[in-house]
Amino acid sequence: MKRLAVLLALVMTVGLVGCGNSGTQSKTESKNDTKEEAITEEAFEGEYIVNADYVKEHLDDIILVDARGEDAANKETIKGAIPIAWQYLATCEDGKSGDANWGCILDTERLSERLGEKGLDPNKEIVLFAAAQNGWGDDGRIAWELIAAGYKDVKMVDGGFDALKEAGIETAKGGSEPKAVDVKIDSIDTTHVINTDELKANYDDYKVVDVRADEEYDGETLYGEAKGGHLPGAIHIRYTDLFQKSGMLKSNAEITKMFEDAGITKDDKVVTYCTAGIRSGYMQLILEMCGFKNTQNYDESYYRWCAVEDVEK
Numbered sequence: 001m002k003r004l005a006v007l008l009a010l011v012m013t014v015g016l017v018g019c020g021n022s023g024t025q026s027k028t029e030s031k032n033d034t035k036e037e038a039i040t041e042e043a044f045e046g047e048y049i050v051n052a053d054y055v056k057e058h059l060d061d062i063i064l065v066d067a068r069g070e071d072a073a074n075k076e077t078i079k080g081a082i083p084i085a086w087q088y089l090a091t092c093e094d095g096k097s098g099d100a101n102w103g104c105i106l107d108t109e110r111l112s113e114r115l116g117e118k119g120l121d122p123n124k125e126i127v128l129f130a131a132a133q134n135g136w137g138d139d140g141r142i143a144w145e146l147i148a149a150g151y152k153d154v155k156m157v158d159g160g161f162d163a164l165k166e167a168g169i170e171t172a173k174g175g176s177e178p179k180a181v182d183v184k185i186d187s188i189d190t191t192h193v194i195n196t197d198e199l200k201a202n203y204d205d206y207k208v209v210d211v212r213a214d215e216e217y218d219g220e221t222l223y224g225e226a227k228g229g230h231l232p233g234a235i236h237i238r239y240t241d242l243f244q245k246s247g248m249l250k251s252n253a254e255i256t257k258m259f260e261d262a263g264i265t266k267d268d269k270v271v272t273y274c275t276a277g278i279r280s281g282y283m284q285l286i287l288e289m290c291g292f293k294n295t296q297n298y299d300e301s302y303y304r305w306c307a308v309e310d311v312e313k
Helices: 002-017 022-027 052-058 070-075 108-117 138-148 160-166 196-201 252-261 279-289 301-308
Strands: 062-066 125-129 154-157 206-210 269-273 295-298
Touching (some): 052 062, 052 125, 052 160, 125 160, 138 279, 154 160, 196 301, 252 279, 269 301
Parallel strands (some): 062 125, 206 269
């Protein structure tokens, strides 16, 4: 019980400091926006993305995960969804933010245990949803981790919870109690994972993308960071820039153009980061689906870098 109480406290606290609260994201407007965002009817397409209609049609065949966590699910969620906070599958109990390996993928033994407790059968299709542009990419972070752990059929819902609700899917107050299953993770595929030591050793080989809000990039410390600023030479493309104002993802072509206009090509090695590797995990998957294959999420992220390395403002 003591371990559970500590974990719950961490989930509540880190949910705020890991990437902040929804008010910070939604209030920020791009410094470079000079005109109203164009509305597109072209939907984003990719192997890790489904729409609300897909969920509605396959609701009985998938494992649906509310990546916003239990607090949000207790207010309202999709009936049958299992609430899981990203912190439950990360090393947030191991020290504090800024420590080496804090907020990273759990070791295979603990990860296997917790995935099993939550009923995430690797032989089933796992579909995650969160809060789209009003959240922190929690669904992307968990999806990124599941894929690294070897899960083969993982999806995220375009438009998140709001899209599911608007599609008329039944909601409920409180998530579903998962049925435990046996899960055995043998290893973590680090193809799309990078740590501080590796990034520092090969820094000039990468195009580094800061996906945080304007005020974070410019030097404000909103979530207990050791110091404000951004990684040297980091290109600023916000997580929220991936979305239309409706909350749906922009088209593949629009997102690709946004990155190419920022000087990033599909041949570049790209590292995404945010405060704790959440928003940047989502962006790594989006980039991968747009054809930027040499992409890695820096999950120690700014918390760790600013604690041990120089930053710019």
